Amino acid sequence: MDFLELPKRTTGNRSYGLTSIVDFGTPIGELEHILKDYHPFIDIAKLGIGSAYVTPNISQKISLYQAYGIKPYCGGTLFEKCYLQQKLPEYFAWLKQLGVEWLEVSNGTLDISLEERLQIISRAKDYFYVIAEVGSKDSTQEMPISEWRAEIELLLDAGCKYVITEGRDSGTAGIYDQNGTIKSDLIQELIKGLDCRKIIFEAPTPKHQMFFINEVGANVNLGNVKLTDALILEAQRQGLRSETFFLEEQEWKLLL
Structure with missing residues (x-):
């Protein structure tokens, strides 16, 4: 029974308002129990760092996510490892064999030029839905705001x-x-000036998530969310936490 007035959330096969969780090796039995209850709150699952390559039951895990309508993909670290060793064709074939439809192209560890990444994306987009990452994992590196915007x-x-x-x-x-x-x-x-519906902001903690919810709206795309935080995040999105209590009852705070 719905009786509260809450921010309107996108539902089903969302194109925005996404929650992208990170899986750092959740045992498949535990994963199945979590997804049984919380799958409506999860849209994308990143198999963190390069863990997918050494996961014994990787095919089962991917199939389980897909059975619940969640899109799995491998973290950008694995892409960069394959790029470094000139194994991208083998990597793409492996993903296809596993039935993974999404590909991350990143440069968080390696310094892969924007031109090179654009070329890879141009080739890969015929076979995968491509997600790219902007920014470095090195906290000492600073990018001007103009470069962030231009690259996105x-x-x-x-x-x-x-x-x-x-x-x-x-x-x-x-x-x-x-x-x-x-x-x-x-x-x-x-x-x-950018379409926030196409940007996924990595927000690993509730404090980070609440910032973006209040700044952008209930349907901001958030990534690197802990699997066990999926329900808490949904409550935050719907104004059911003190820090988002007065969230406006609207679908998209800034853009719609």
Whole structure:
């Protein structure tokens, strides 16, 4: 029975308002129990770092996510490892064999030029839905805001379905400083002129998530969410936590 007035949430096969969780090796039995209850709140599952390559039951795990309508993909670290060893054709074939339809193209560890990434995306988009990542895992590296904006626009124009803003699972790089503080000036500039429905902001902690919910709206795309936090995040999105209690009853705070 619905009797509260809450922010309107996208549902079903969402194109925005996404929750992208990170799986760092959840046992498949535990995963099945969690997804049975919480799958309506999860849209995408990133198999963190390069863990997919050494997961014994990787095919079963991918099939389980897909059975619940969740899109699995491998973390960008595995892409970069394959790029470094010149094994991208083998990597793409492996993903196809597993039935993985989404591909992350990143440069969080390696310095892969934007031109090279755009070329890879141009080739890969015929076979995968491509997600690209902007920003470095090195917290000492700073990108001007103009470069963030330009790179996001170029990646989307190249055919990426979404662009991820780097934040690491610790929330201490990319859009965050070394202490985990959000670079709010950067975020304010990014949400002014870009389509936030195409950006996934990495937000690994409830504090980070609440910032984006309040700044962008209930249907902001959030990534690197812990699997066990899926329900809590949905409650935050619907104004059911003190820090989001007065969230406006609307679908998209800034854009719609």
